[in-house]
Amino acid sequence: MFRHPGSTRIHWGACDSFGSSDSSLSCGFLDVPLDYHNPFAGTARLAVIKASATGPRRGSLFVNYGGPGESGVQDMIQYEDDLLALSGGVYDVISWDPRGVGNLTTPGEIYCFDSAEEHDAFFKGTIELTGIDETGNFTDPSQISALLAQAPTMQKKYTAVGQKCLHAASGKFLRYVGTAAAVRDIVSIADVVDGPNAPINFIGYSYGTLIGSWFINMFPERVGRVILDGVLDPVVFATHDWSVDWDDQLVSADTVYKGMITGCALAGPSGCPAASEGDGPLDIDAKFQALIQAAHDAAQVNSSIPLTAGQLHSLLRIQMYFPEGWNDFMNETYPELVATVKGESPPSGSKSLGKRILGATARSGLFKRVQSDAPSYTPHAIVCGDTIDDFDITMADVFHRLVAGTQNVSHMFGAAWPIIHPCPLWPARAVERYTGPFTKKLANKVLIASNTYDPITSLRNAQALAGLLGNDAALLRLNGFGHQTLSAPSACVDQVMLEYLVNGTLPANNTVCEVNSDFELFQGVNTADILAHLPGSDI
Structure with a gap:
C-alpha cells in the first residue's frame, strides 16, 4: 500500500484557527494520499483536533459522530468533556474533519450551487423544496399519480445537478471522498500518533458505524476497543441500492412516533397542548393526520402556502431523532404549526417557522448543517459515491418504491426525501469501496449498541452486525427511543x-x-411510562 512521504507527524498547536480558544484542545494538520492506491493523484490534508488524556495515557481514541459530513472538529469542541468522561480520561480523544467537510480539510466542502437562491430557483416548484405531498399511508391514487408525474422532471433535474457538481470547483475531488478513504485516513493519523502497529480505538455513531464496520474488516489486525452506536447495516449498504431500499432503515420510525404521541397523551392538556382531556394516543394521532390533510388541501388551492404536507412530515421525522426535544416541540412548535396551516400565523412567523424546519432537518442523521449560504453536497458525494453501480434505476423506480415503503413500512415517514434517492444519477463513484467480507476475525472484541426504537438505524441493523461478528462482538441495547444511545441519558449505558x-x-x-428514570420527555412522564402505554399497530 502506497504511503505518502509527508505522512510523518502532526504539528500540534492552538486551535484558534479551528474556531476554539480552549487551551485544553490541540489542533494540527496531516498530509495523506488523495488516493492510497495511486501515488500520482496528489495529496489531501486533514484538519485534526485532540483533547489530551486527563489521566495516565493509554493511547488514542478516535471519534466520528456520523452525518455523513459531520465536522469532527466542531463536535470535539462541543463534546470534549463528555468524550473524556465516557473514556475515563485515559485516552487522547481525537477527531478530524473528513474529506469534503468544512474549509480546513482539503478537499473541503462540496458545493454545486453558488448560493441558496440559485439552488432554490433551480428546484422551484419541485418536491426537492416542498416535500412529497401525501396523506394517510399514501394510498390515494391521485397523490400517487401526482408524484409519478414528477419523475421525468426530477430525473432531468438530478442528472443536471450531477453534472453541475462534476464541473464545479470541487468536482475533481468527488472520487476521493468516501468511507474507504475515511478509514485509511484514520489509520494514517493513528500511525503518526500511536505508531504503525498500535491498536486503533474508535467510537462511531450513525454513519460513523459504517466507517467503523469497514475499518474493523479492512484492518482487523488493528482493532482495539471499538464502539459502534446506531448501526447502519454494512452488508445492505454494500449489496443494495439505498435509493430504492431506504425503507429498510425505517422499520422502527412509526413506533418512535407512537412514543411521542403516547407521551403527549399521558401528559394531558397541562403538559401537551395537543392533548384534550381524556385523549389517548390515537386521538393525538388523529390531530396530526388532520393537520397534514389540511396542509395538503390548502396546497390544492394555493401552491405558495407557507407549510406543505411534505414539510410537516419532514419536520415530524426530525423530532423522532431527539426525544429530549419532544416536550418543547409539542408545547411550542405544534401550536405554531396549527396556526400556520390555518392561516392564522403572520408572514414573519411563517418565515421563522420555515427556518426552523430547515434547521431541524439539518440536525438529522443524513442531512448536512453548513455555515455557507450555498447547500452542501458533501453527503451526496459520500453516500452516492459509495453506493453500488445500479445506473438502470430511474426516478420512477425510486418513486414506486417510496410509495410502497410508505404503505408497508412507515406510514408517517416513508415519503420523507433523504439524500440517497438521486444516487443512481450521481456522476462519480469513489476510487475505493469496500464490499466485504464483514466477518473478519478481529484482534479485539467490539461493542455494538442500539436503542430499542431508533427511527433511522434500527435495532435489527445492530443485531445483524453483531451476528456477523459472532464471538468478536457484544450487543448492548438501550430500552428507549431516538437515534443512538446518545438520545437519552442512561447511567447503565x-x-x-x-x-x-x-x-x-x-x-x-x-x-x-434502561433510560434514567428522572429523564422526563413530558412533565411527569418518563420513558418507562411511555413504553408501558405504547399502542399496538393501529397507527
Whole structure:
C-alpha cells in the first residue's frame, strides 16, 4: 500500500484557527494520499483536533459522530468533556474533519450551487423544496399519480445537478471522498500518533458505524476497543441500492412516533397542548393526520402556502431523532404549526417557522448543517459515491418504491426525501469501496449498541452486525427511543461503555439498559411510562 512521504507527524498547536480558544484542545494538520492506491493523484490534508488524556495515557481514541459530513472538529469542541468522561480520561480523544467537510480539510466542502437562491430557483416548484405531498399511508391514487408525474422532471433535474457538481470547483475531488478513504485516513493519523502497529480505538455513531464496520474488516489486525452506536447495516449498504431500499432503515420510525404521541397523551392538556382531556394516543394521532390533510388541501388551492404536507412530515421525522426535544416541540412548535396551516400565523412567523424546519432537518442523521449560504453536497458525494453501480434505476423506480415503503413500512415517514434517492444519477463513484467480507476475525472484541426504537438505524441493523461478528462482538441495547444511545441519558449505558473502554470488559451479549428514570420527555412522564402505554399497530 502506497504511503505518502509527508505522512510523518502532526504539528500540534492552538486551535484558534479551528474556531476554539480552549487551551485544553490541540489542533494540527496531516498530509495523506488523495488516493492510497495511486501515488500520482496528489495529496489531501486533514484538519485534526485532540483533547489530551486527563489521566495516565493509554493511547488514542478516535471519534466520528456520523452525518455523513459531520465536522469532527466542531463536535470535539462541543463534546470534549463528555468524550473524556465516557473514556475515563485515559485516552487522547481525537477527531478530524473528513474529506469534503468544512474549509480546513482539503478537499473541503462540496458545493454545486453558488448560493441558496440559485439552488432554490433551480428546484422551484419541485418536491426537492416542498416535500412529497401525501396523506394517510399514501394510498390515494391521485397523490400517487401526482408524484409519478414528477419523475421525468426530477430525473432531468438530478442528472443536471450531477453534472453541475462534476464541473464545479470541487468536482475533481468527488472520487476521493468516501468511507474507504475515511478509514485509511484514520489509520494514517493513528500511525503518526500511536505508531504503525498500535491498536486503533474508535467510537462511531450513525454513519460513523459504517466507517467503523469497514475499518474493523479492512484492518482487523488493528482493532482495539471499538464502539459502534446506531448501526447502519454494512452488508445492505454494500449489496443494495439505498435509493430504492431506504425503507429498510425505517422499520422502527412509526413506533418512535407512537412514543411521542403516547407521551403527549399521558401528559394531558397541562403538559401537551395537543392533548384534550381524556385523549389517548390515537386521538393525538388523529390531530396530526388532520393537520397534514389540511396542509395538503390548502396546497390544492394555493401552491405558495407557507407549510406543505411534505414539510410537516419532514419536520415530524426530525423530532423522532431527539426525544429530549419532544416536550418543547409539542408545547411550542405544534401550536405554531396549527396556526400556520390555518392561516392564522403572520408572514414573519411563517418565515421563522420555515427556518426552523430547515434547521431541524439539518440536525438529522443524513442531512448536512453548513455555515455557507450555498447547500452542501458533501453527503451526496459520500453516500452516492459509495453506493453500488445500479445506473438502470430511474426516478420512477425510486418513486414506486417510496410509495410502497410508505404503505408497508412507515406510514408517517416513508415519503420523507433523504439524500440517497438521486444516487443512481450521481456522476462519480469513489476510487475505493469496500464490499466485504464483514466477518473478519478481529484482534479485539467490539461493542455494538442500539436503542430499542431508533427511527433511522434500527435495532435489527445492530443485531445483524453483531451476528456477523459472532464471538468478536457484544450487543448492548438501550430500552428507549431516538437515534443512538446518545438520545437519552442512561447511567447503565455510560457504565458499560466506561468499563469497556477503560478495562476492556464487555457486557454479556444482548445486555439491556434502561433510560434514567428522572429523564422526563413530558412533565411527569418518563420513558418507562411511555413504553408501558405504547399502542399496538393501529397507527
